[in-house]
Amino acid sequence: MAQENLSLVLHSKGDLRLENRPVPEPGPNEVLLQMHSVGICGSDVRFWQHGRLGDFVVKKPMVLGHEASGRVVKVGAAVKHLKVGDRVAIEPGVPREMDEFLKNGRYNLSPTNFFCSKPPDDGNLCRYYTHSADFCYKLPDNVTFEEGALIEPLSVGIHACRRAGVTLGSSVLICGAGPIGLVCLLVAKAMGASQVVITDLSSERLAMAKELGADFQLTVTRGDGPQQLAQSVADMLGAQPHIAIECTGVESSMQTAIYAVRSGGVVALVGLGAEMVTVPLVNAAIREVDIRGVFCYCNTWPTAIAMVASGKVNVKPLVTHRFPLEQAVQAFENKRQGVGVKIMLKCDQNDQKP
Numbered sequence: 455m456a457q458e459n460l461s462l463v464l465h466s467k468g469d470l471r472l473e474n475r476p477v478p479e480p481g482p483n484e485v486l487l488q489m490h491s492v493g494i495c496g497s498d499v500r501f502w503q504h505g506r507l508g509d510f511v512v513k514k515p516m517v518l519g520h521e522a523s524g525r526v527v528k529v530g531a532a533v534k535h536l537k538v539g540d541r542v543a544i545e546p547g548v549p550r551e552m553d554e555f556l557k558n559g560r561y562n563l564s565p566t567n568f569f570c571s572k573p574p575d576d577g578n579l580c581r582y583y584t585h586s587a588d589f590c591y592k593l594p595d596n597v598t599f600e601e602g603a604l605i606e607p608l609s610v611g612i613h614a615c616r617r618a619g620v621t622l623g624s625s626v627l628i629c630g631a632g633p634i635g636l637v638c639l640l641v642a643k644a645m646g647a648s649q650v651v652i653t654d655l656s657s658e659r660l661a662m663a664k665e666l667g668a669d670f671q672l673t674v675t676r677g678d679g680p681q682q683l684a685q686s687v688a689d690m691l692g693a694q695p696h697i698a699i700e701c702t703g704v705e706s707s708m709q710t711a712i713y714a715v716r717s718g719g720v721v722a723l724v725g726l727g728a729e730m731v732t733v734p735l736v737n738a739a740i741r742e743v744d745i746r747g748v749f750c751y752c753n754t755w756p757t758a759i760a761m762v763a764s765g766k767v768n769v770k771p772l773v774t775h776r777f778p779l780e781q782a783v784q785a786f787e788n789k790r791q792g793v794g795v796k797i798m799l800k801c802d803q804n805d806q807k808p
């Protein structure tokens with residue numbers, strides 16, 4: 455094993471560097487992974503560009519990356535379910551305490567979780583990385599490393615659709631056709647949604663959404679009124695949708711989601727934007743529209759892997775660009791400029807395959 459561990463380190467706002475770090479040793483309940491494929495997330499770019507995301511501020515150098523898969527190269531003494539050579543998908547959030555949230559099965563809400571590439575916790579855009587073995591999930595032979603890395607964004611879609619209550623026959627509005635809007639689309643269709651309409655400013659993104667199974671695409675123009683857009687959604691579907699899943703974090707889009715949804719329906723808020731937003735809350739209240747928050751995911755990895763392995767969900771078209779880890783800064787620049795859908799970084803020098 456090479457003893458160098460090339461890592462993509464964010465030192466502070468705007469200061470992204472590739473540098474060598476020591477290869478870590480796994481603790482008793484950990485595995486050492488040789489990283490294979492890591493997707494670039496919008497949050498990684500936000501930390502690079504702004505040095506913060508919400509309350510999370512970069513104060514010391516941090517390795518980026520959290521949408522990842524790799525190969526087990528060493529196992530801790532207490533690890534029973536994994537062995538050297540296993541290919542795994544990594545769940546980046548790991549509880550540190552047996553608190554009420556963990557007991558209730560909602561461990562994503564625990565305030566003390568470790569989380570890859572959330573300051574100050576290191577991510578896995580590197581050659582070698584250690585992680586809690588309980589949060590590494592073995593991939594079946596027919597699931598590629600890139601599909602393994604895409605289990606993370608797919609998990610966001612599963613958790614969002616669960617929170618929104620998507621079920622057989624649901625009609626769903628998805629606001630935003632970026633990577634998260636697209637995984638919500640894939641999951642909503644797999645969960646039995648009968649009709650999905652998706653919105654975006656970009657006709658290119660909407661073309662991808664159509665390819666992935668969206669029944670209707672609505673092109674939004676800056677300045678369109680939320681009530682007028684809500685009417686367009688109802689006109690397309692023939693009725694108001696039961697559910698709206700908001701993936702942009704943009705105030706006007708949140709307003710559209712509320713106006714669009716049917717009385718008694720649900721609005722799930724996935725997109726992160728400004729801390730304070732103005733929305734038609736009274737309109738929602740008098741129509742008994744439930745507004746639900748969505749934060750990451752919990753208990754989704756086994757489901758997501760099963761859906762990909764069975765072919766019920768196809769995430770492969772989401773990967774539009776690939777760069778070797780050595781070109782990570784260039785890859786981030788592409789992501790910043792909004793190129794493609796999902797950019798994969800290939801961390802294994804000897805295996806750059808999907």
Ligand SMILES: [Zn+2]
Pocket residue numbers: 495496497520521
């Ligand atoms: Zn992410």
